[in-house]
Amino acid sequence: xxxxxxxxxxxxxxxxxxxxxxxxxxxxxxxxxxxxxxxxxxxxxxxxxxxxxxxxxxxxxxxxxxxxxxxxxxxxxxxxxxxxxxxxxxxxxxxxxxxxxxxxxxxxxxxxxxxxxxxxxxxxxxxxxx
Numbered sequence: 004x005x006x007x008x009x010x011x012x013x014x015x016x017x018x019x020x021x022x023x024x025x026x027x028x029x030x031x032x033x034x035x036x037x038x039x040x041x042x043x044x045x046x047x048x049x050x051x052x053x054x055x056x057x058x059x060x061x062x063x064x065x066x067x068x069x070x071x072x073x074x075x076x077x078x079x080x081x082x083x084x085x086x087x088x089x090x091x092x093x094x095x096x097x098x099x100x101x102x103x104x105x106x107x108x109x110x111x112x113x114x115x116x117x118x119x120x121x122x123x124x125x126x127x128x129x130x131x132x133x
Contacts, residue, residue: 004040004041004042005034005039005040005041005042006041006042006043006044006047007030007041007042007043007047007081008047009047009050009051009054010023010027011027011030011031012027012043012047012051012072012075013051013054013055014026014027014028015027015028015031015075016051016055016068016071016072016075017061031078034078034079034080034081035078035079035080038079038080039080040080040082041080041081041082042081042082042083042084043076043081043082043083043084044084045083045084045085045088045089045108048072048083048089049104049105049108051068051072052065052068052069052072052096052104053104055068055071056068056104065096065097065100066097069093069096069097072093073093087115088108088111088112088115089108089111091110091111091114091115092104092107092108092110092111093107094111095107095110095111099130101126102126102127102130106124106127106130109122109127109131110127110130110131113131119131
């Protein structure tokens, strides 16, 4: 099993024409051709979301980034860690602009595992009690 770094995912999603973009596409092509099982970790997904939606960096909409990631996840031999939790996280992230991605991940994890969230964030606390 292999894992992908966020910079590969970002370069492919952006379809960059740079040398790094070319290398990223080669990595993905190699994964597909050689049937190399590759996983994208939850932390990497969080980093991709942060970078691509950041106003200081790319500032893409939440919807556009999630749509791109969902397409990326369908590539051959690509799987994601905690798939059910990530899909629920995406739902929260799409529906509630007041929540950051990590807050949505906390909510999805809480609902999936029946855990409690200890937070000082009033809004997150309210959402976790719904």
